[in-house]
Amino acid sequence: MYVAEVVEEHHDRPERKRRLGILFWICVGWIGLNIIGAIFANVLPLENPLFQNYTAVNAGPSLHHLFGTDDLGRDIFARIVYGSRVSIEVSLGAMLIGFGLGAPLGMLAAYRRGKFDSILTAVMYVFLAFPAIIATIAVLSFWTPRSLLKIIIVVGIASVPLVYRVIRSATMNFASRDFVIAAKVQGATDRRILVKELLPNIAPVGVSFLLIGIATVVTLEGALAFLGLSVNPPTPSWGNMINESLSILQVNPWLAIFPSLAMCLFLLSLNFIGDRLRAHFEVSEAKL
């Protein structure tokens, strides 16, 4: 019986490379919808997210206000759509900085090796040891007045060592492979090898990590909002909205539920896309 079990278990090792599936495309669509909503928020037929309608305070969902209104009579649906701007801007901006600095440095370090690599890696690991979240909180607490740009800069710089580590180890996997050596023998320039040979190979790891990074920053924005460190009210953001809902949780639960739902669905889609892509390109989760 045991032998049978052993054989069977070897047999049904699942094929990791699967088709992406319908759910994957639904998730992509959802993220796309969010991005379109964020870009065209002021063109879409939405109410002004800052308009306070005192005749409809803490109203439940209705045809007039799809998701209801908050304690100042502002339309929750409009605020969620506008709020997605903050999440998307902060996460894309921070990742632009993180990947813009971390990825080239990581690739170069893994390709060149030598002293450049060992010094840079040592420096990055020291920064990695420093709890990034605490550092972010510390800097943002006293760098006043707070603005979206400052949040992007702080979070982006905090992500550089993480990106560096992932990209460096991904590049290391390929840097001494035969096709790179072949390119070198043929006299290809370093730049050509990095861009044409190495970059396409590490792209799957990079994209997977990018998705995780975006999800992390969206969560972080929420966390910062609770600390009062996100964008200043009355600007809506998902984190700000959940935070504002706390004092009136019993009166108006919708104000907590809808932004939470928006954030969780966004994160779930990102995570699902990342998971499917990892399975498709056979990127192991442990590498990230």
Added chain:
Amino acid sequence: MLVGIVFIISVGAFYLIHLLPGDPAAVILGTGDTPENRARLFKELGLNKPILEQYFVWIKNVLRGNLGTSFISQTSVWSTIKAALPIDVEIIVLSQILAFAVAIPTAMISARKPDGPLDRLLGATSFTLLSIPSFVIIVLLVLFIAIKLGVPHTGVSSYVSLGQDWVVNLESLALPSFTLALGSFVVYYRVLRSDLIATLQEEYITMARSKGISQRRIMWRHAFRPSSVALLGTAGVNIGGLLAGGFIVQYLLSIPGLGYTLIQSIGLSDYLVVQGIVLVVSVGVILINFAFDLIINIVDPRISRE
């Protein structure tokens, strides 16, 4: 290495104030900016001396356990931290016990039949939980459970420490610990599951199976130990995020731990308290990471030999 990192953290915490635009004295004093306070601050920190000397004055005080006296609440920063820290430690310890207690058996169940119905169910559950931030979980818990059932979510004044009355204390910390445990469980479950599946493919496991050793014994005695290295590594890294998550949960439930104190101090612009908490927490995270590295070396002696 450890000493180096702690040194850099101390420089970072010290230099924080000078990185920011504006008059450092004004930032430190906040709303307590009176001529007397200003004079006291200059004397204590030597603000008119060169920056290197300022650092040595500061670090000497810190090493003696003197993190300064808040210019806003007029209490010593260290005593504030000392009162709040045990709460954070308790919440984290409780949540980690819970998380491991659930993650280890469920990961084993999943790994026994990968892609079986139980594995799929657990996988989908953990995947969904992965996408729900801890602050959303706590809001929903308060909304749907605490308010309806009347589970105590204490206020600051009614908080009871473990020594005073452990039943009431555990009751009030149940909700935050559970919330943090949920977040950790997901991560631990996923890491341990994929590791166990890989380990169970090894030849020595096949060997053990063919000898007729029971499934349970194979899991615990043969597969668990080699698979637990990545789990411990993840747990060490997870602690930093856990602390920050704990901060917000504390704030939402008005439990007067470090997080609650930190958020209040940010609101009051009480620089010295924020600086003290950042320093203590950062050093704490580093020490915990270091401790986990040591444990990993004990579990897998090959690592230290490399």
